Amino acid sequence: MQQIINDVEIRGAYKKFGSNVVLGGVDLDVKQGELLTLLGPSGCGKTTTLNLIAGFIDADQGELFIKGKRMNGVPPYKRDLGMVFQTYSLFPHMTVYENLEFGLKLHKVSKADCARRIKNALETVKMTGLEERYPREMSGGQRQRVAIARALVVQPKLLLLDEPLSNLDAKLRQELRVEIKRLQKEVGVTTIFVTHDQEEALSMSDRIIVMDKGKVEQAGTPTEIYANPRSEFVFNFIGKSNCLHGSIASIDTGMITVQLENGEKLLVEAGNVMGEDRSCSIGDSVKLYIRPEKVAIGSIFDPEYDPHTVHISQMNYLGSAWEILASFQGSVLQVQCPDIEPSWMIGSEVKVGWKPSDVMLIKR
CATH class of the missing domain: 2.40.50.140 (Nucleic acid-binding proteins)
Structure with a gap:
C-alpha cells in the first residue's frame, strides 16, 4: 500500500488572544500536492490557523510539522513558503518584474535564473508583456495574478492563500478561481486556501476543513461536506x-x-x-x-x-x-x-x- 505523505500536520493547536480562545485544539493534515481550503465564518480560527502555519504567530500549545520537520518557533523566512494576501501586498514603487525579482534576490538566485523563472511565472499567470508596469497601472485582477506569480516564482514547498479573491468583483472572482485551480495542478505545489465563501471552497478544493469557534467541525471532499454533513452547523453553513x-x-x-x-x-x-x-x-x-x-x-x-x-x-x-x-x-x-x-x-x-x-x- 502506498504511504500517504502529509506536507503539513497540526496536532492539538491551542491559541488565546487575551481571554479569547481562537484555536481550541485543532488537528489537521494537508496531503502532498493537494489544494486544501479552510472554510468558516469570521472569527472561526481559519486565518489564525494559516498564520500559525506561516510562522506569523506561535501556538500556546500543540505542534506543527511541515514536510516532516517540527516548525514550532521557526521564523517565517525559514519555512520555504509563498503567501498571497487579499490586499495583494505588492511593492507600489516596483515594476511587475522587480516585484517578482525581489524574493529571488533574497534567495540569492543568479541573474540568468531570475530571468528564466520570472518569464515562466508570468507565462503561467498569463501576464507576459506587462513586466514594466507598476501596480497602480493594473486592474485588481492583474495585481492579484502578479501576487500569485511572486509567490510561485521562488518555488515554495507550500503556497498559502489568505482570502485572495475577496476584493474582486463577482465575474473576476469566478475567472480567478478557475485560474488558481489550474495553476495549482500545473505547478503541483501543496496549497492552503482560506475563505468564508462556500461556493469558492466547493468549486476549487480537493478537500475542505470546515471550522467554527476555533475547532474543526468536519474535514472531507466538497461532495462529502455538502452531501453528508456531520453536524447541524456544517449543514446550515454550506448551501x-x-x-x-x-x-x-x-x-x-x-x-x-x-x-x-x-x-x-x-x-x-x-x-x-x-x-x-x-x-x-x-x-x-x-x-x-x-x-x-x-x-x-x-x-x-x-x-x-x-x-x-x-x-x-x-x-x-x-x-x-x-x-x-x-x-x-x-x-x-x-x-x-x-x-x-x-x-x-x-x-x-x-x-x-x-x-x-x-x-x-x-x-x-
Missing part, C-alpha cells in the same frame, strides 16, 4: 436548507417516521442522523433539514418520493433556475427548480416531494 420541527413517531428497520407539529408525518432514512449523539428514541424532539434542490415540485412524482401539499408564496427567477417559496405547515419551504409551469402563481396549490434519503435529522 441553503429547509428546517422543519417535529418528534419521532416510530422507528422501523432503516426508516424513521417524524410527526410534524401540525400532525403531518415525514419519513427519514435511519442513516441520515447528524450530530454527536445519533441514537434515536420514540418521542425525541428533532429538526429535519432538506436542501431546496432536493425538493421536487409539480403534479407527478416518483413512487419513492414523499409528497405533500403547499401554497406558493413567492417565485424568484435566478437565471439558471427558479426559486419557489411555499408555505408548508406554518413554515416557508424553499424549492429550487429549472422551470415553472404556466399555471403557477402566488397562492397556487401545488405538490412537493422528496426522497427520505435526502432528509437529514438532528435531535433538538
